[in-house]
Amino acid sequence: MATARDAAPERAQYWVVPVVRGLLALVPAAVITFSQNHSPAFGLLVFGAWAIVSGLVVGALAMRLIGDRGIRSLFLVNAVVTVAAGLLAVTVPGGLPFLLYLVSVWAAVTGFVELYAGLRARGRTQAARDWIAAGGFTALLAIVFLLLPPDAVTAVGLLGGYLVILGVYLVIGGFSLKWATAPGAAASGTEQHS
Template sequence: MAVLITFNADHSATLGLLSFGIFAVLSGLALALLSSRPLGAGVQRSIFIGQGILTVLAGLVALIWPSAGLGFFLFLLSAWAALTGFLELYAGLRTRGRHAASRDWLFVGGLTVILAVVVLVVPPDLQQQFSGQNGVSGVLSTSIIVVGCLGAYGAIAAVYLVIAGLSLKWAPAEVAAAEAGSTDAAPTEAAPTEAVQDGNPS
């Protein structure tokens, strides 16, 4: 989604709906189908499966009506971001300090809520003329700002989640290595004490 928006000069509501729709359907399906095994039974699994279903539905709506206009795009994007963002924030707060991914859920949930706030704050009828260097001029509109923010959201979330995923993948191996190192060092530390008790300082 970030690549599609960044390298496309057309930042219209239609592009926003199409790029969001593709992203939402694919990521929502992955989230709904792959959450069961790592999370197990419980509230967290229900939260993320529900989040995945909401995301897929929002994506399908965007793909079915890609020419519905700017107002429809703003409503759909802000509603999706608010609902799924608060769900992920709740999951992170509920498991803070007790789940390895709680910090990541807090970050991505907060980022998604910020996206919803930005979409709601930008005036829907914004049309501002601007002129740049070398006589370049144009119009800054609501669709340009919101679609650009959607692309930035996708880029930040993608980079963060790759780093977070690799950190979680490598964390168990690092913990096991640390525990093995401390176990190997324990007899060495105890040996001098036993030698002194036997009266043999060597």
């Protein structure tokens, strides 16, 4: 069992990454849910602020807690793309077409990269199923935003819905990772100190 854990691309404390990522997604989801303003400018502001903070925080945590260089580089790509999309959202004046285009391009790139990371790590880590699911959710968001009729209320509402689903899924997945590794770590007694 120790060799299977050593082969995993993430470190034992990795469970913190999906929990933090999920909590960060729930904040803008709540903002969108409780706001009556679903304009494109509001959607861009909320998406941009979330993307900048999430990209920086989750990217830094992933860089620290993912040991496999290949998987770590994929999550670095996602962090950079997410921060760049956030900066574009808050600095470039744009309406509904820009919101739909920016979110769909961001979701297509980051969704595919995370899906690929999950497929690449499948069988080596329990986190792979969460990467596959989160990548799938995000790629699905890209398709929905590409096919969406131009309606700001629907677009911003769907962005909020995506963030709720992603946030809840990642928090549950993160704690599941923590609880799945806890008995093995407690039994060996040595893994907790490393």
